[in-house]
Amino acid sequence: MTAHTKGSGLKWVGRAIRRLEDPALLTGHGRFTADLPAAHWVRFVRSPVAAGRLRRIAKPDGAFVVTAADLAGVKPILPMLHKFDYRPVAQPVLADGVVRFVGEPVAAVVASSAAAAEDIADQVELSIDATAPVVDARDALSPGAPQIHAEALGNVILEGKVKTAGFDVAWSAAHKHVRVELRSHRQNATPMEARAAHAAYDVATGRVTLTCTTQMPHLMRTAIADVLGMPESDLRVIAPDVGGGFGQKMSLCAEYVVVVWLSRELKSSVAWTEDRRENLIASFHARDQYITLEGAFDKNVKLLALKTDIISNVGAYSCFPTTSGVEPLMAMAEMPGPYDVQQYQCRARGVLTNTCTMAAYRGVSRPIITLALERLMDKAGAAFGIDPVDVRRRNLIDKFPYTSAMGLVFDEASYQQTLEMAVKAVDLPAFRARQKEVRQQGRHLGIGFATFSERTGYGSPAFAARGMEITPGWETVILTVDPSGFVEARVGSSPHGQGLRTTLAQIIADEIGVPPERIRIVHGDTDRTPYGWGTFASRSLVISGGATLIAAQKVRAKLIKIASHLLEAAPHDIVLEDGAAKVAGTDRSVPIAALAREAYTQTHRFNGEIEPGLTETGTYDPPGTFSNACHVAMVEVDIKTGKVAIEKYVVAEDAGRIINPMIADGQVHGGIAQGIGNALLEEIVYDESGGVLTANLADYMPPTAREIPPIELHHMETPSTQSVTKAKGLGEGGTIGAPAAVINAINDALSTFGVEINEMPATPQRIRAALRARGSAA
Amino acid sequence: MSEKTNITLTINGSDHAIAVEPRRTLADAIREDCGQSGTHIGCEHGICGACTVIVDGAPVRSCLMFAVQANGKRIRTVEGLANGDTLHPMQQAFMDHHGLQCGFCTPGFLMLAVGVLEREPDISDDDLLDVLSSNLCRCTGYQNIIKAVRAAAKEMRGK
Numbered sequence: 007m008t009a010h011t012k013g014s015g016l017k018w019v020g021r022a023i024r025r026l027e028d029p030a031l032l033t034g035h036g037r038f039t040a041d042l043p044a045a046h047w048v049r050f051v052r053s054p055v056a057a058g059r060l061r062r063i064a065k066p067d068g069a070f071v072v073t074a075a076d077l078a079g080v081k082p083i084l085p086m087l088h089k090f091d092y093r094p095v096a097q098p099v100l101a102d103g104v105v106r107f108v109g110e111p112v113a114a115v116v117a118s119s120a121a122a123a124e125d126i127a128d129q130v131e132l133s134i135d136a137t138a139p140v141v142d143a144r145d146a147l148s149p150g151a152p153q154i155h156a157e158a159l160g161n162v163i164l165e166g167k168v169k170t171a172g173f174d175v176a177w178s179a180a181h182k183h184v185r186v187e188l189r190s191h192r193q194n195a196t197p198m199e200a201r202a203a204h205a206a207y208d209v210a211t212g213r214v215t216l217t218c219t220t221q222m223p224h225l226m227r228t229a230i231a232d233v234l235g236m237p238e239s240d241l242r243v244i245a246p247d248v249g250g251g252f253g254q255k256m257s258l259c260a261e262y263v264v265v266v267w268l269s270r271e272l273k274s275s276v277a278w279t280e281d282r283r284e285n286l287i288a289s290f291h292a293r294d295q296y297i298t299l300e301g302a303f304d305k306n307v308k309l310l311a312l313k314t315d316i317i318s319n320v321g322a323y324s325c326f327p328t329t330s331g332v333e334p335l336m337a338m339a340e341m342p343g344p345y346d347v348q349q350y351q352c353r354a355r356g357v358l359t360n361t362c363t364m365a366a367y368r369g370v371s372r373p374i375i376t377l378a379l380e381r382l383m384d385k386a387g388a389a390f391g392i393d394p395v396d397v398r399r400r401n402l403i404d405k406f407p408y409t410s411a412m413g414l415v416f417d418e419a420s421y422q423q424t425l426e427m428a429v430k431a432v433d434l435p436a437f438r439a440r441q442k443e444v445r446q447q448g449r450h451l452g453i454g455f456a457t458f459s460e461r462t463g464y465g466s467p468a469f470a471a472r473g474m475e476i477t478p479g480w481e482t483v484i485l486t487v488d489p490s491g492f493v494e495a496r497v498g499s500s501p502h503g504q505g506l507r508t509t510l511a512q513i514i515a516d517e518i519g520v521p522p523e524r525i526r527i528v529h530g531d532t533d534r535t536p537y538g539w540g541t542f543a544s545r546s547l548v549i550s551g552g553a554t555l556i557a558a559q560k561v562r563a564k565l566i567k568i569a570s571h572l573l574e575a576a577p578h579d580i581v582l583e584d585g586a587a588k589v590a591g592t593d594r595s596v597p598i599a600a601l602a603r604e605a606y607t608q609t610h611r612f613n614g615e616i617e618p619g620l621t622e623t624g625t626y627d628p629p630g631t632f633s634n635a636c637h638v639a640m641v642e643v644d645i646k647t648g649k650v651a652i653e654k655y656v657v658a659e660d661a662g663r664i665i666n667p668m669i670a671d672g673q674v675h676g677g678i679a680q681g682i683g684n685a686l687l688e689e690i691v692y693d694e695s696g697g698v699l700t701a702n703l704a705d706y707m708p709p710t711a712r713e714i715p716p717i718e719l720h721h722m723e724t725p726s727t728q729s730v731t732k733a734k735g736l737g738e739g740g741t742i743g744a745p746a747a748v749i750n751a752i753n754d755a756l757s758t759f760g761v762e763i764n765e766m767p768a769t770p771q772r773i774r775a776a777l778r779a780r781g782s783a784a
Numbered sequence: 785m786s787e788k789t790n791i792t793l794t795i796n797g798s799d800h801a802i803a804v805e806p807r808r809t810l811a812d813a814i815r816e817d818c819g820q821s822g823t824h825i826g827c828e829h830g831i832c833g834a835c836t837v838i839v840d841g842a843p844v845r846s847c848l849m850f851a852v853q854a855n856g857k858r859i860r861t862v863e864g865l866a867n868g869d870t871l872h873p874m875q876q877a878f879m880d881h882h883g884l885q886c887g888f889c890t891p892g893f894l895m896l897a898v899g900v901l902e903r904e905p906d907i908s909d910d911d912l913l914d915v916l917s918s919n920l921c922r923c924t925g926y927q928n929i930i931k932a933v934r935a936a937a938k939e940m941r942g943k
């Protein structure tokens with residue numbers, strides 16, 4: 007682990023210190039939303055049909071049941087985008103006259119316990135005149151398809167189009183065109199803790215404290231206050247320990263609005279805990295796309311132009327704050343990936359259907375576009391008769407900064423180097439020999455590569471480019487050394503498993519010479535922390551970490567000023583380490599706790615030259631930086647059953663300066679496990695009537711320990727010039743690379759049968775169907 | 785809804801005299817009637833294992849057992865693993881090997897692993913992998929959980 011700190015001059019950054027989060031979580035003292043007691047419990051009555059007119063809601067006698075009719079003055083959720091021909095569609099927090107997907111909340115039942123509320127909910131009768139639903143995005147685009155919202159004619163909620171000036175010339179100059187038709191099925195992020203909310207009303211002040219499982223407490227506060235028309239200051243939002251999010255918990259859910267409304271109505275505490283079925287059918291979905299991707303290559307297999315059509319099924323409503331644009335627009339902006347191609351044509355559409363609303367899920371579109379692009383690289387290799395690794399070598403960008411066809415600026419990275427590192431690690435020639443040998447015994451091995459970029463830590467300009475009404479980006483950190491010398495950093499980010507309390511403490515420790523165990527990171531409470539956007543998009547370590555460093559540098563400067571005063575030494579002779587300010591080269595020192603005490607209680611000594619107190623603020627809004635990696639999967643496909651076993655998984659990755667290698671590796675491992683689940687197992691299946699066939703964890707299958715192979719990690723560190731800590735984000739990379747590596751490996755294993763799998767997940771059924779269709783191994 | 789039954793749950797050595805409906809799950813009783821919220825509920829249909837506790841020496845999914853069935857039995861939960869401020873070897877190993885991220889599934893994994901290793905201290909690596917694949921974790925990718933459990937197994941065998 008010392009390799010990480012070598013040469014950095016840092017003592018804490020780069021070390022695999024144990025997490026400060028762990029002791030509470032390991033002893034059962036974590037605090038999750040559902041742990042709170044409440045006077046009232048809510049159960050939502052949800053639509054059993056995918057489309058229809060809501061005629062009547064019959065409530066059992068004496069039951070407390072709230073419907074849209076009771077919510078006068080509550081505004082609908084109305085996400086907004088000012089570009090890409092976006093059609094705003096409104097979502098009432100409880101269905102109002104129309105239902106648009108199975109699972110849409112129609113009524114809220116309130117009772118003294120969750121079980122009692124569930125019993126009553128079973129007795130609420132909904133009369134709905136069902137109408138014909140449309141579930142598939144291509145069907146929704148066809149003429150005469152049912153209209154999900156009158157505001158979005160033809161069910162297109164947004165459309166992005168781009169074509170570079172030299173596209174046609176490059177396209178027609180190509181030696182060969184290679185095409186991939188890709189289908190990515192619908193998936194659910196499936197955090198182990200489903201959604202939960204608890205709202206407590208304070209009679210004395212009229213304030214409500216909403217404790218909920220969310221990735222962005224500050225924005226939840228803004229959004230809920232808007233929808234309810236209440237002063238934002240009357241609402242406090244707490245994100246306590248949050249049991250995973252992966253994007254699913256960064257959108258506003260209607261249910262949380264209802265819970266806050268009820269607590270104000272009842273002037274009491276009200277709680278809702280989602281069950282797993284609700285989470286699977288009615289929280290947020292992702293990844294439901296059709297992608298056509300074509301590449302124009304010259305005779306040296308150099309990519310000249312890329313053409314793509316993206317159809318993203320966005321479900322019944324638009325998600326707040328990112329809107330339905332989150333998937334199609336991300337796909338459009340980043341489809342060219344890490345490859346040097348200046349001519350690009352893209353059409354990306356978001357299409358409404360009678361399905362659960364789409365929102366962000368780890369990687370957002372990039373697992374899918376990386377799969378499409380990496381299939382294209384492999385297919386180009388086959389078309390030209392060269393090794394697919396060579397296709398990548400000839401096309402990966404290697405001059406920085408590189409400006410993409412979409413105007414994204416790629417900072418220094420190591421695309422070529424990580425590819426070579428991975429190729430070396432897997433010993434490709436040896437694998438090919440073994441592959442050939444075991445094929446004689448009827449065993450089918452395959453190897454798959456994925457090289458990709460992961461855009462991380464981007465601030466407000468990147469979000470502004472999407473035309474978002476709500477433009478996230480920056481983060482603020484307020485750092486205080488209290489009069490006892492204990493350090494507290496209050497951060498707007500809202501980590502939920504990423505170990506940010508530890509990594510931010512490491513950054514502070516190096517700057518001000520106080521060990522991490524004397525530093526507390528406070529997050530997830532709008533009363534205690536400055537406004538911030540939360541934790542998503544591989545951003546918190548870069549942006550909140552950057553703001554932390556900026557604040558810590560200011561505190562450091564002030565500590566040195568005070569020490570210089572006390573020790574009567576020049577500021578540049580003072581070093582802060584081991585909890586003390588020392589005069590370099592002498593034995594003179596003063597504890598930082600004593601400096602802190604001075605800063606509050608002896609300010610008269612500073613002759614007005616030093617401001618009282620020891621609190622500094624840092625705000626950071628960076629342009630964004632690109633991590634990169636090469637993933638390699640080696641698989642065996644059982645052609646009789648279609649089962650895929652991953653033998654070995656190798657990663658060479660580069661996320662700039664690593665703050666804590668243990669935590670960084672953990673993020674990569676976890677991301678890959680989700681990517682493998684996405685690639686092989688996970689699928690939300692709708693029937694034609696819009697019913698969900700995968701409403702439990704036996705049917706919707708996140709991977710278990712059996713499916714995830716040991717992962718061999720190789721590292722490079724290209725310090726980012728676009729991030730003050732030199733760190734790049736890496737939370738999503740594992741999930742971005744794994745589907746492409748695994749599915750390319752499956753295709754390699756099946757290459758002798760002449761079948762192709764361009765579908766995610768590549769389930770045994772799909773593999774068998776492809777083999778049967780070719781008359782192979784039937 | 786229906787009449788309540790008086791039962792006593794013995795959790796980590798302490799008796800909790802409670803009255804529950806027959807349909808009350810052990811998970812709900814532990815959390816709500818006995819106030820021990822360290823046991824988490826992830827799916828309520830026996831797949832994820834977040835609610836795993838040890839009942840009379842065996843790991844059990846507490847969402848699939850009724851509280852009345854646990855009447856008079858010895859129940860151990862995550863709150864009872866550490867010895868004062870000293871973490872159980874399994875807890876320490878999870879910390880040392882980064883076997884947790886969000887921590888929601890962690891109590892279930894700890895109780896599953898401790899329960900199995902107390903019964904079968906010499907369980908093979910492969911059988912252990914089967915055991916661990918009975919619970920779901922969405923954050924870690926499992927490799928560090930496997931490492932942690934193997935390290936703790938060694939420690940628990942006193943090697």
